[in-house]
Amino acid sequence: MKIQRMIGKHEEQTYLEVPFEVNGEIERIEVRYRYDNPDGRAVIDIGLRSPERIAGWSGGARDEFFVALEKATPGYLAGPITEGTWYVLLGAYRVPDDGCTVTIEIELTTKHGRWMKGDLHMHSLHSDGSYTIAEVIEICKERGLSFIALTDHNTASQNKTAANSDDQLLLIPGVELTSYKGHANILGHPDALDDFRVLTPDHGSNVLQKAAGRGGLVSLNHPFCPDCPWELGFDVSFDAVEVWNGPWRPLNEAAVGWWHKQLCEGRRLPAIGGSDTHRPDLFVRHGRPTTHVWVEAETVDDVLTAVRTGRVVLSCDPDDTFITLASGSSRIGDEIEMDGLEHIELTLEVHRANNDRVSLWSDCGLEQEWIVDGNAELTCAAAADRLFYRVEARRYIPEMDKTIMTCLTNPIYLRGSGKAGEGQ
Numbered sequence: 001m002k003i004q005r006m007i008g009k010h011e012e013q014t015y016l017e018v019p020f021e022v023n024g025e026i027e028r029i030e031v032r033y034r035y036d037n038p039d040g041r042a043v044i045d046i047g048l049r050s051p052e053r054i055a056g057w058s059g060g061a062r063d064e065f066f067v068a069l070e071k072a073t074p075g076y077l078a079g080p081i082t083e084g085t086w087y088v089l090l091g092a093y094r095v096p097d098d099g100c101t102v103t104i105e106i107e108l109t110t111k112h113g114r115w116m117k118g119d120l121h122m123h124s125l126h127s128d129g130s131y132t133i134a135e136v137i138e139i140c141k142e143r144g145l146s147f148i149a150l151t152d153h154n155t156a157s158q159n160k161t162a163a164n165s166d167d168q169l170l171l172i173p174g175v176e177l178t179s180y181k182g183h184a185n186i187l188g189h190p191d192a193l194d195d196f197r198v199l200t201p202d203h204g205s206n207v208l209q210k211a212a213g214r215g216g217l218v219s220l221n222h223p224f225c226p227d228c229p230w231e232l233g234f235d236v237s238f239d240a241v242e243v244w245n246g247p248w249r250p251l252n253e254a255a256v257g258w259w260h261k262q263l264c265e266g267r268r269l270p271a272i273g274g275s276d277t278h279r280p281d282l283f284v285r286h287g288r289p290t291t292h293v294w295v296e297a298e299t300v301d302d303v304l305t306a307v308r309t310g311r312v313v314l315s316c317d318p319d320d321t322f323i324t325l326a327s328g329s330s331r332i333g334d335e336i337e338m339d340g341l342e343h344i345e346l347t348l349e350v351h352r353a354n355n356d357r358v359s360l361w362s363d364c365g366l367e368q369e370w371i372v373d374g375n376a377e378l379t380c381a382a383a384a385d386r387l388f389y390r391v392e393a394r395r396y397i398p399e400m401d402k403t404i405m406t407c408l409t410n411p412i413y414l415r416g417s418g419k420a421g422e423g424q
Contacts, residue, residue, distance in 0.1 A: 047091070362386040388411035
């Protein structure tokens with residue numbers, strides 16, 4: 001919306017309010033302004049007031065600003081965008097004798113579903129990485145990521161350093177529990193880990209339960225890594241498993257195989273990825289792999305909720321093959337009630353493939369395959385007597401003489417198939 005406000009000479013040295021209405025579905029407010037100033041005598045400051053309080057002030061230092069749920073322009077307060085009347089504040093510091101006209105442009109962004117790209121596993125100078133937090137942030141922005149988790153080993157100091165340090169990249173607080181018996185990420189709490197010295201399954205379970213009780217999301221990292229496998233058992237409490245760590249290699253293949261077996265047994269376990277980047281490397285880079293999450297708003301809670309509910313797709317790079325799976329209005333992470341159906345129609349939307357072998361999997365194994373180059377929309381009739389459907393894409397790399405995973409989706413689940421273990 002565009003609003004013009006004429007400020008007269010008699011209003012000099014006063015503060016003016018320009019009202020605008022905000023509904024309950026807004027997640028971001030952006031404001032830009034300009035004013036007539038042909039002879040340089042006018043000085044009009046700007047700020048923002050919510051229905052409850054002053055929400056920011058930049059004086060004459062900026063000609064635009066934004067506020068959102070968890071990010072804001074410096075000088076403004078991030079937080080819930082409450083419904084009601086908001087006000088652009090104008091400070092009429094100097095006004096010419098004949099007045100001046102201020103033009104205000106306000107853009108309101110409604111909450112809406114979208115995919116966000118991120119990386120949930122990385123390190124910095126706060127543990128054994130070589131990057132500063134500022135360097136990590138700039139690299140990840142250049143890579144096209146919109147969220148990252150800072151997961152240094154056994155410490156929370158990186159979260160204190162990074163708090164509110166960037167107004168474009170969503171920063172998820174985290175820590176990698178790094179023990180001699182395996183590694184696990186705890187995401188979403190700035191200081192979730194009191195003690196990392198875990199040596200037994202019972203102790204590990206207690207530590208992870210305590211972290212989860214504080215609201216932390218627990219993922220088991222690279223559980224089949226030959227150097228640091230998960231040896232505390234899979235009966236501990238956890239929310240997700242990192243099946244894709246860094247470049248595609250045998251430890252990831254083993255993790256995907258184990259995860260698929262859990263799905264076949266009826267367990268609904270979200271799969272995620274993480275680059276585990278520590279320092280400059282030809283193959284290990286931020287966003288390799290990329291974890292895509294389906295969110296309604298760009299907040300830490302929305303990202304973690306997407307992970308918990310399996311609304312996740314993994315790709316080998318931020319701008320490489322990306323696939324979505326849907327059936328009608330149901331998408332990845334959803335459950336479809338069969339209600340006596342014999343078949344459902346699945347739609348796969350494939351983006352940026354490069355002669356990839358796209359395969360549809362269920363608890364009955366490989367269901368169908370396609371070779372896809374570029375973008376494609378694939379449809380197929382799928383049997384209803386399955387626990388789930390998920391998609392993989394793989395590509396042969398001649399220079400390496402190997403086949404790598406390029407995309408991996410979490411499942412769409414089916415209920416009403418009558419199979420044992422359904423929906424555990």
